[in-house]
Structure formats: C-alpha cells, structure tokens
Amino acid sequence: MTTTQPGPAPVARDGRLAVVDPATGLAFDHAPDQRPEQLDALVSRAHAAWRGWRADPAARRAALLAAADAVDAAAGDLAPLLTREQGKPLAESAAEIARTAARLRYFAGLAEQALGPQPITDGRPVRTELRWRPLGPVAAIVPWNFPLQLASAKLAPALAAGNTMLLKPSPYTPLATRLLGEVLTGALPEGVLTIVTGREPLGARLVAHPGIRQVTFTGSIPTGRAVAAGTAASLARVTLELGGNDAAILLEDVDPERIADRLFWAAFRNCGQVCMAVKRVYAPAHRYAEVVEALARRAKSVVVGPGSDPDTQLGPVNNAPQLARVERYTARALADGARAAAGGHRLDGPGYFFAPTILADVPPDSPVVTEEQFGPVLPVLPYRSLDQAVAAANATGFGLGGSVWGTDLDRAEAVAHRLECGTAWINHHAELSLAQPFAGVKESGVGVAGGPWGLYGNLSPFVVHRPEEA
Ligand code: NAD
Numbered sequence: 001m002t003t004t005q006p007g008p009a010p011v012a013r014d015g016r017l018a019v020v021d022p023a024t025g026l027a028f029d030h031a032p033d034q035r036p037e038q039l040d041a042l043v044s045r046a047h048a049a050w051r052g053w054r055a056d057p058a059a060r061r062a063a064l065l066a067a068a069d070a071v072d073a074a075a076g077d078l079a080p081l082l083t084r085e086q087g088k089p090l091a092e093s094a095a096e097i098a099r100t101a102a103r104l105r106y107f108a109g110l111a112e113q114a115l116g117p118q119p120i121t122d123g124r125p126v127r128t129e130l131r132w133r134p135l136g137p138v139a140a141i142v143p144w145n146f147p148l149q150l151a152s153a154k155l156a157p158a159l160a161a162g163n164t165m166l167l168k169p170s171p172y173t174p175l176a177t178r179l180l181g182e183v184l185t186g187a188l189p190e191g192v193l194t195i196v197t198g199r200e201p202l203g204a205r206l207v208a209h210p211g212i213r214q215v216t217f218t219g220s221i222p223t224g225r226a227v228a229a230g231t232a233a234s235l236a237r238v239t240l241e242l243g244g245n246d247a248a249i250l251l252e253d254v255d256p257e258r259i260a261d262r263l264f265w266a267a268f269r270n271c272g273q274v275c276m277a278v279k280r281v282y283a284p285a286h287r288y289a290e291v292v293e294a295l296a297r298r299a300k301s302v303v304v305g306p307g308s309d310p311d312t313q314l315g316p317v318n319n320a321p322q323l324a325r326v327e328r329y330t331a332r333a334l335a336d337g338a339r340a341a342a343g344g345h346r347l348d349g350p351g352y353f354f355a356p357t358i359l360a361d362v363p364p365d366s367p368v369v370t371e372e373q374f375g376p377v378l379p380v381l382p383y384r385s386l387d388q389a390v391a392a393a394n395a396t397g398f399g400l401g402g403s404v405w406g407t408d409l410d411r412a413e414a415v416a417h418r419l420e421c422g423t424a425w426i427n428h429h430a431e432l433s434l435a436q437p438f439a440g441v442k443e444s445g446v447g448v449a450g451g452p453w454g455l456y457g458n459l460s461p462f463v464v465h466r467p468e469e470a
Contacts, residue, residue, distance in 0.1 A: 017171055017197060022087035022316040022352045023306035029085075031174035034198040036205035039166075042194050043211035046137035046164040049191030054134045054162040057115065061108045064160055067187035068104035071097060074183045082148060082176040083307035087315040087352070088270055090307055100152035100180070106434045107160035110455055115161075125468045132459040134162030135237065136213035139206045141227065143219045144170035144318050145273040145374075147177050153449060154216050155184075155193060161458035163214070166194045168203050172319045204230055212236050214458065218275075220372075221397075221443050228446070239447030239457060241275070242440060243372045244400030247393035248278040248429060249415060250291060251386075251406030259405050259427065260294035266403070266429035268302070268356055271315055272376040273322070276401040276423070276430045280369050281380045282389040288382040292341050292360045295380060299342035299356040306351070316352040317375055323352040326375030329368040330357060333379065338362040343376070370396055386415065394420040399442035403429040 016030035053060060071078070079093040086093070120128040140154035147169050158165050169177035174197040181195035196202065207215045208230040217227045218241040231238045248263060250256075267278040283291040307315040317323040323346070330344055343357030354376050362369055362379040369379050383389035393402055402419035404412040405427050416424035422439040425431065432438060438450040447457055 017174060017199065019085050019175055020172070020319070021084050022318050023084075023308070023350075025320070025350050025352060029175060031171075031178060031197045033171075034196050034202060036202055039196070039202075039206055039209055040211075042166060042196065043137055043209050045191040046166055046194060047211060049189060050134070050136055050162075050164045052189060053159075053164055053192050057111065057162070060160065060162065061112055063188050063192075064104050064108035064156070067184045068101040068108070070183045070187050071101040071104065071180070074179070078148065078176055078179055078183070080308065081179055082173075083315075085173050085175050086144065086147060086307075087318050088307050089312045089315055090310065092270060093307070096146060096149045100148045103149075103152045103156040103434055107156040107455060110452060111160035111162075114452055114455055115459075120463070126465060127468060128463060128465045131462045131464070132161070132456065133462045135458065135460055136163060137211060138163045138165045138214045138216060138458065139209065139212045139236075140165055140167040141203050141207065141215070141217045141219065142167070142169055142177075144172040145270060145275070147173040148180055150218050151177055151180060153454075154218075157449075157454045158214075158216070158458045159188070159192060161455055163458055164192045166196055166206060166212075168196045168198075168206055171197065171199050203227075207231055207236075207238075208233060210234050214238070216447075217241070224445075239445075239449070241438075241445050241447075241449060242400075242443060243374075243398060244275045244277075244440065244444050245279045245370075245372050245396050245398040246276055246401040246403070246421070246429065247419075248281045248403045248405060249383075249386075249389050249393055250281065250283045250287065251404065251408070251412060251415065252284045252287065253407040253411075254283075254287065254291075254405050255407065256287065256290045256294040260298055262428055263405065264295055264298040267378045268299075268314060268376055269430075271317055271354075272378070273318060273374055274430060278378065278403065278429050279373060281378060282383045282392060283380060285382040285384050288360075288380070292358060292380050295378065296341035296358045299358050302356050304347065304353055304356065314356060314376065317354055318352070320352060322375065323354060326354055326373060326377055329366075329371070329373045329375075330359070330377050333359050333362050333366045333368045336363045336366050338366065338368075338379070341380075364392065372398070390415065390418045394418075397443040398440075400440040400444040401425070401430065403427075 018027040082093040142150040214237040224240040305312040341358040343355030347353035357377040359379040403425040406412040437453040439448040
C-alpha cells in the first residue's frame with residue numbers, strides 16, 4: 001500500500017513555533033520550539049516525580065479528580081483556543097474538552113477498582129498473587145485533529161496507572177495542549193506531566209530516549225513506522241494508533257433518506273479529519289444514484305465557515321499541507337473520470353477551506369479510495385454483489401473501523417462480522433464509549449486503548465508465587 005508522507009513542519013523563528021489560524025491562514029501566536037537537548041532534564045524530572053506518584057493510589061485518584069474539575073472550569077478558555085488553532089466549530093471544541101474531563105474521571109475510578117491484588121488459582125497448593133505495576137515515564141505523541149481528546153486518551157490511563165508522562169502535541173496545534181498542561185499541572189505534583197512542543201526531530205528523540213519506558217503514539221502510518229523503529233534501541237513498549245480508511249457498506253434494504261444525515265456526518269465531522277471517519281461508501285448499484293444524491297444534498301446545504309462563528313457546521317482543514325493533500329486526491333480522482341456530485345474544489349478567500357465534496361463514479365483504484373484522504377471529501381462506489389463490497393472494504397492495508405447500514409439489523413450484523421477491522425458499527429459510525437477497547441488491525445495499529453484494556457496497557461504484571469506452607 002502507498003501512503004502519503006506527512007507534510008512539512010510549520011515555520012519557526014527565534015526559537016518559537018508560529019501557530020496559524022486555519023480560518024485565516026495567518027499566524028496568530030507562538031509556542032516554544034523546544035530542542036531535543038532539553039529532553040534529558042525533562043525525562044529525569046519525570047523519573048524523580050514517578051517515585052512519589054506511583055506510591056500513593058488514593059492521592060493519585062484525588063489529584064486526577066481535581067484535575068478533571070479544573071479542566072471543566074477552564075473550558076471557557078480552552079474551547080476558543082482549540083477552535084482558533086485547530087479550526088473545528090466551537091461546539092465540537094467544547095465537546096472535546098468535556099470528554100477530556102470525563103476521561104480523567106473514568107480512569108481515576110477504574111484504577112481504584114482494577115489495581116488491587118488479584119489471586120490466581122489453579123488448584124495447586126500455592127498462593128499466586130498478581131499485582132499491576134506502573135512502568136515509569138511514558139512518552140505520548142499526538143496529531144492535530146483532536147489535540148485535547150487524544151492527549152487525554154494518553155494521559156488519563158497512563159497517569160491513573162501510576163506512570164508519569166511527557167506529552168508532545170503536533171506543532172500545528174500546540175497551544176490548547178499547553179494550556180491544558182497548565183490547568184492539569186495545577187492539580188498534579190510537579191513533574192508528573194510535562195508538555196513539550198517543537199518541530200522534529202523533537203518527537204523522534206523523545207520516543208528513542210533511553211529514560212522512556214513506554215511510547216504511545218497516535219498519527220499516520222509512515223510516522224508510526226518511524227516511531228516503532230525509534231524504540232528499537234531502548235526496547236520501550238510501544239502502542240500505535242494509526243490511520244484508517246473505514247468503509248461504510250449500505251445494504252439493499254437501506255433507506256438513503258433516513259440514514260443520509262448520520263452517514264454524512266460520520267464522514268465529515270471535524271472536516272473529515274477523524275481517524276475512524278467513513279472514508280468511502282459502497283452502495284448497491286441499483287440504489288447508487290439515490291445514495292449519491294442524498295449525500296450531495298447534505299454536502300451542498302452545510303454551513304462552512306470559521307469555527308468561531310456559532311452558525312458554522314464545518315470548519316477549515318487544519319493546515320496547508322493537509323489542504324494540498326485533499327486537493328491532490330480530489331484533482332486526481334476528477335482527472336481519472338470521477339464526477340463531483342457536490343464540491344470538488346477549494347473555497348475562494350483566505351483560510352484553508354474546501355467545499356464538502358461527494359465524488360461519484362470514482363475508479364476503485366483511485367488514491368482517494370485506496371489511501372486516507374483525511375479531509376472533507378467522500379467517494380461513493382457502486383457494488384453488484386455483497387461479496388464484492390466486503391472484498392473491496394477489506395482490500396486495503398488499513399483496519400481501523402467499518403460500518404454496515406440497512407433495515408434488517410441481523411443481516412447487517414452478519415455482514416459486519418466479515419469486516420477486517422477493530423470496531424464495526426451498524427447504522428452509525430465512530431461512536432465510542434470510554435469503557436470499550438479501541439484497536440486497529442493490519443496497519444492501523446498496535447496495542448489496545450480504552451477501558452480496562454487501555455489501563456492494563458500502561459502497566460506491567462508482577463506475580464508473587466509462594467507455597468501454602470514453608
Ligand atoms: P503525523 O504522523 O504526521 O504526526 C503525528 C505526530 O507525530 C505529530 O505530533 C508529529 O509532530 C509527530 N512526529 C512526526 N514525525 C515524528 C517522528 N519521526 N517521530 C516521532 N514523532 C513524530 O500525523 P498527523 O498528520 O498529525 O495526523 C493525522 C494522522 O493521524 C492520520 O493518519 C489519522 O488517521 C491519524 N490518527 C489516528 C488515530 C487513531 O486513534 N488511530 C486518531 C487520530 C488520528
């Protein structure tokens with residue numbers, strides 16, 4: 001499979017990283033462009049903090065609950081900043097922050113239940129007891145699409161487990177994460193959480209640092225490979241949450257009008273910049289025109305604009321290289337014979353706006369189908385047999401999610417079981433509970449996040465084995 005390499009890093013001058021508002025295309029603030037040489041001291045500080053943090057689970061829980069309250073209290077400052085640097089509508093920023101606080105509470109509670117000693121019995125006259133031990137300083141690296149939600153997905157389970165963390169946001173979205181760091185460190189002991197910001201090779205050096213015991217990365221597949229290679233010397237544990245190219249298969253009994261809103265937003269939420277967005281739709285050939293039309297109508301009626309405008313439903317693409325990538329995939333599909341049933345072009349004016357685009361008659365081998373567009377462009381493809389649709393859905397190297405849409409739920413579920421992915425939904429897409437595992441198969445990931453599986457992924461089992469009698 002071919003995958004597009006990430007775009008060039010944003011501009012930095014005088015040791016500062018320029019942060020651009022994607023709604024204007026103009027820099028509006030700066031963040032530190034920290035150098036890799038600074039990491040030694042920060043990792044040592046995280047090690048020193050770990051000794052106290054791992055020792056007292058009750059204090060840890062209280063600190064994490066206080067941190068969650070502090071996030072809620074700071075939502076009025078965090079949400080506009082997140083919208084300014086990321087582009088998403090304000091209501092989506094507010095939801096991202098609420099989920100950040102909820103995740104801190106969830107893992108604080110889960111750790112209290114899950115980390116006590118657990119006896120293991122197998123009938124032999126021995127007493128075997130399992131305990132879970134934290135690992136030490138964890139390095140977390142996240143992308144620019146959900147800066148706070150993904151930061152909390154890393155830090156909540158890792159800190160609740162008793163680890164400390166150095167977290168590096170994307171250089172495109174460092175500001176809200178820095179503010180989140182300030183809010184959280186007000187409630188946490190010094191050194192438990194450190195936010196580092198800067199351009200590469202900062203992330204590469206962080207994941208390869210010998211003092212790091214675990215690396216948890218979310219981002220693209222090419223960077224994920226580099227991160228995995230970066231841990232080879234230290235043999236730090238590594239989990240990778242990578243790209244997706246989720247297919248939605250519509251069955252013959254689907255009612256296009258009834259599902260069109262849900263399906264549309266499953267593809268276009270956050271301007272399509274969601275790892276587990278619907279990235280291609282397979283519709284039965286005899287319903288194809290109806291499906292394309294229903295989706296195109298939604299695309300044409302969406303209010304596109306700056307995320308700060310309360311009427312906006314779809315903001316800009318986050319950054320210039322990503323906009324160029326979306327344009328490139330669309331232009332290539334159109335050149336190969338696809339038809340834009342809606343959109344198909346950039347919007348005039350400043351900022352990184354792209355018209356919500358529905359592509360019909362796309363050649364199945366077009367890169368917008370086989371790769372990850374990660375933007376407001378959705379190809380819709382016809383199929384003649386269900387076997388053909390399932391084979392096409394499974395034909396890429398991706399394996400994050402998938403969905404099946406129809407009226408007969410049992411039949412839809414039977415098709416869902418045939419999808420090669422970590423999560424399959426029926427009649428919706430990309431809804432996740434904090435309590436469920438989240439994992440990709442094939443090239444979409446290594447390791448499991450979410451629920452108890454995510455907590456135990458931040459811990460090491462420690463077993464004490466003794467006879468009943470001396
Ligand atoms: P990216 O891979 O370019 O960057 C991700 C992060 O890695 C950024 O913080 C970046 O600065 C850092 N980085 C870059 N080079 C590095 C290196 N050599 N070593 C260590 N860190 C390095 O991804 P992106 O463009 O920011 O994000 C979009 C991608 O993220 C998409 O592919 C999307 O599907 C994926 N994603 C996956 C999930 C998931 O849970 N599976 C969630 C969100 C996004």
